[in-house]
Amino acid sequence: MTARGRWILQWDPEDEAFWNRTGERIARRNLLFSVLSEHIGFSMWTMWSVLVLFMDTEYGLTPADKFLLTSLVTLVGAVVRVPYTFAVAIFGGRNWTVISAALLxxxxxxxxxxxxxxxxxSTFLLVGLLAGIGGGNFASSMTNINAFFPLRKKGWALGLNAGGGNIGVPVIQLVALAIxxxxxxxxxxxxxxxxxxVVAAVLAALSMDNLATVKNDTGAAKDAARDPHTWIMSFLYIGTFGSFIGYSFAFGQVLQNQFDRTPLEAAYVTFIGPLLGSLIRPVGGSLADRYGGARITLWNFVAMGAATAVLIAASMRQSLVLFTVAFVGLFVLTGLGNGSTYKMIPGIFQAKARALGLQGDAAAAYGRRLSGASMGLIGAVGALGGVGINLAFRQSFLSSGSGTGAFVAFLACYAVCFAVTWAAYLRRPAVRPAGTDTAPREKPQISYAEV
Known part of the structure; x- marks a missing residue:
């Protein structure tokens, strides 16, 4: 490894000797301060989920106004993830972490x-739109950390990085509860x-590094956008992370509007779901490292569907206890799925590299190139699920005064996510009987079950 200033000029985490000698120590240090910055970014992105709890009748906002406000905040956070992803390659991971933290x-x-x-x-809407930039920190942070770690450690590292960021949601809710x-x-x-x-920006400046090997590659972005797996994984991420961030914004409002909870009563429980969902995200990544992200994701969608069915029953019966327990359980499952889906991304492109006949450094470079480029698109589209969830709740409460209709729509979405996961990554190709091969011979189907 050679370095110049805060730039590391050579970086090869797949080389075990290099990794054990210096690479792991440097990667873990960058991971630590990446988590801190992303954590504050998530807190600022989701602060309006807390601020609306303070906004009682004297603010003159209806429940529909509040759901619209949080929907727009989520939308901006989703859109800015795309440029934030490529900012790492333009400015450097450390430099952009400093800039993105300061922008908060x-x-x-x-x-x-x-x-x-x-x-x-209208002023609240404008200021809420500004808060959306906090959602971009996730995309740049994940792209940066993806480049630091070897494939065998990515599930754990990306899960920890994302989980530490996600936990900014319950932390700001806990602080709000105390206030x-x-x-x-x-x-x-x-x-x-x-x-x-200010502290997060200063610590990033003092303790993080830029990787010169992560170069701005517009060709990678185009290749990632053309690859169908980018869009398949984007859809699955709508089901996992879109659910997590959408429910994080909406949980307190649903408790207030459907179960007549006061702001303090709602705040007592709203932090629990995002907290557990954040803490379990690294577990989802580790399980995916061990058993394969596709398998974990598939059965996770089954469990999410079951939890949503319980929510529908609790909503119809107006059972606050059952509703709260089921909602917290659904949060846990979204976090587990977040970890497993993000582990799938580098695994998919690594499998494609091997199918192309690439080996060693060439295969690793191919996988890093496309997985890093695709993460911004997947993160952006996935976060749009949070917009859909808040708009679905808004329409459901306008139509019936209840969130039941929205939960029915979410149940259908999880069923489709299950089917897509099975069809794209776990369905076994049909075996041809001997002697039935035809020319020209088709390329063998890549197995993604272990990704």
Whole structure:
């Protein structure tokens, strides 16, 4: 390994001697500070899921207004993931982590300035749109960490990186619970995070590295966009991460609007689901490393469907206890699926490299090139699921005053995700009887069961 300043000029994590000598130590250090920055980014992205709990009748917003507000915040967070992915190659992983962390000051200070009764709904929408940039930190962080770790460690590393970021959702909800309980207001919450953002940016500047081997490759982006697996995995990620982020924004509002919980009562339970879903994400990645991401993802969608069916029953019976337990269980399953789906991405492109006859460094480079480029697209499309969930809840409450109709739609979505996972990655190709081969011979189907 050679280095110049904060740039590492040579990096080969697949070389076990290099990895054991210096690579693992450097990769883990970058992972640690990547998690910190992404954690703050998730907190700022989802802060409006908390702020709307503070916004009682004196703010003049209807439940439909609040669901629209959180939908737009989620939308911006999804869209900016695409440019954030490629920013790593343009600026360097360490440099962009510093920049993206510092940019979080913009939505935080803006929200601090306008968060009071009498502010127009359009102003809240505008400031909410600014908060969406926090969602982009995930994409750049995952692309950066993907380049640091060898394939055999990616499930664990990406799961830990994403889980540590995801946990920013329950952390900001817990902090909000403490502030509400102490009689504080939203500006106290926002004021606490401003110095934390500065700390995250400074620590990234002092402790992280850029990899010169991660070059800006527009050809990789085009190749990833043309590959059908990018879009298949995007759809599956809608089912896992789209559910996680959508429910994170909506859980408290559903408790308030359907079960008449006060902001404090809702805050007491809303953090539990995102917390457990975040903590279990590395477990999903580790299980995928061991048993194959496709298998874990397939059965996870079965479990998500079962939990959603229980939610439908609880919603129709207005059973708060059953509803809360089932919703928390669904959060856990979304986190497990987040870990397993993201482990599949580098595995799929590595399998394609081997099918093309590539070996060793060439296969690893091919896999890193396309998996890194595809992660931004997959993360962006997957986050759009959160938009769909909030819009579905908005329409369901406008139509019937209940979230039951939305849950029925989610159940159907999980059934389709199960079918797509099985058809694309686990269905065995038919075996031809001897002597029936025809010319020209087709390329053998790649097995993705172990990815």
């Amino acid at each position: 000051l913009v939505p935080t200070v803006a929200a601090f300035a306008v968060m009071e009764p009498g502010t127009s709904f 509400i309980g102490a009689g504080g207001g939203p500006r106290v919450l926002l004021g606490l995070y401003i110095p934390l953002i």
